[in-house]
Amino acid sequence: DTGVSQNPRHKITKRGQNVTFRCDPISEHNRLYWYRQTLGQGPEFLTYFQNEAQLEKSRLLSDRFSAERPKGSFSTLEIQRTEQGDSAMYLCASSVTGLAGADTQYFGPGTRLTVL
Amino acid sequence: AQKVTQAQTEISVVEKEDVTLDCVYETRDTTYYLFWYKQPPSGELVFLIRRNSFDEQNEISGRYSWNFQKSTSSFNFTITASQVVDSAVYFCALSEARTSYDKVIFGPGTSLSVIP
Numbered sequence: 001d002t003g004v005s006q007n008p009r010h011k012i013t014k015r016g017q018n019v020t021f022r023c024d025p026i027s028e029h030n031r032l033y034w035y036r037q038t039l040g041q042g043p044e045f046l047t048y049f050q051n052e053a054q055l056e057k058s059r060l061l062s063d064r065f066s067a068e069r070p071k072g073s074f075s076t077l078e079i080q081r082t083e084q085g086d087s088a089m090y091l092c093a094s095s096v097t098g099l100a101g102a103d104t105q106y107f108g109p110g111t112r113l114t115v116l
Numbered sequence: 117a118q119k120v121t122q123a124q125t126e127i128s129v130v131e132k133e134d135v136t137l138d139c140v141y142e143t144r145d146t147t148y149y150l151f152w153y154k155q156p157p158s159g160e161l162v163f164l165i166r167r168n169s170f171d172e173q174n175e176i177s178g179r180y181s182w183n184f185q186k187s188t189s190s191f192n193f194t195i196t197a198s199q200v201v202d203s204a205v206y207f208c209a210l211s212e213a214r215t216s217y218d219k220v221i222f223g224p225g226t227s228l229s230v231i232p
Contacts, residue, residue: 033220042120042207042222043161056218089159102149102168102217107161 002026004108006092012114013082020078021111025094032075033105034067035091036060043091049075050097082115089113119143120210120223128229129198137193137226139208145169147213150191151220152182156204167191198230 005024013019025032031050035043046065047057051072061067064082069075079086089110095103121140129135141150152164165175167184175182179196195202205225211217 040224042209042225043220044222045219048218058219091161093161102166102211102220104151104163104166105220106163107153109158109160112159 004092004094004106006090006108006111008111009109010112010114012116014116015084016081018078018080019082019113020076021090021092021113022074022076023092023094023108024074025092026096026106029094029096029106030072031095031097031103031105032069033093033095034075034077035093037089037091037110038087046077079113082113084115087113087115119221120208122206122208122223122226124226125224126227126229128231131200131230131232132197134194134196135198135228135230137195137206137208137228139191139193139223141189141191141208141210143189143210143212145212145214149211149217150184151209151211152191152193153207153209153222154204155207155225161207164193195228198228200230200232203228203230 007022011019033048034046037043045058046061047067049069052069064080067077089112091110093105093107095105119142148169150167154162172184181194183192205227207225208223210221
């Protein structure tokens with residue numbers, strides 16, 4: 001069983017450009033999460049999907065951010081008009097909904113974004 | 117308000133020493149889950165343990181052990197006979213019933229360095 005994969009692993013862009021990241025969850029995991037992690041901090045929740053439905057979005061997710069999971073499998077996170085403050089590690093996690101209680105989320109290696 | 121506190125920002129130990137990483141959480145829920153994750157230099161968060169609020173039994177897994185005390189809202193993590201490979205950032209995290217467990221709130225992390 002392969003783990004969560006994310007592409008690209010690193011992205012350097014200039015301010016104002018658009019970037020898109022991809023996450024492939026563990027197969028048959030119906031939930032997919034996006035987090036942002038800045039240096040020296042823990043991951044912060046951005047949004048999550050159950051199958052193709054986006055069920056929750058953090059206030060951290062400004063209008064410049066959009067996430068999709070069109071077929072309930074892989075997901076993309078797009079940032080438009082990037083700003084230097086967007087520089088961070090973007091982490092994806094997936095889980096399978098259990099009978100009750102919290103799922104265990106399994107994380108990918110992350111995409112490190114640097115905005116110049 | 118931060119709901120997961122990891123007061124130790126950085127810890128250094130000599131190989132084979134025991135080390136305890138502290139985690140204090142805050143929640144109004146009676147039902148919640150606690151997690152520990154390890155983030156090695158490669159960046160990928162590795163799941164270590166999940167514990168629900170009704171299970172206060174301490175757990176041991178090899179050199180790892182966890183002490184859950186609801187009375188003090190703490191969920192501490194001990195590594196016995198530390199090894200260089202244990203060097204990583206360790207995150208404690210909380211998931212609450214009132215958010216349907218969907219959001220995992222991470223602490224700021226404790227960076228552990230094990231010196232040979």
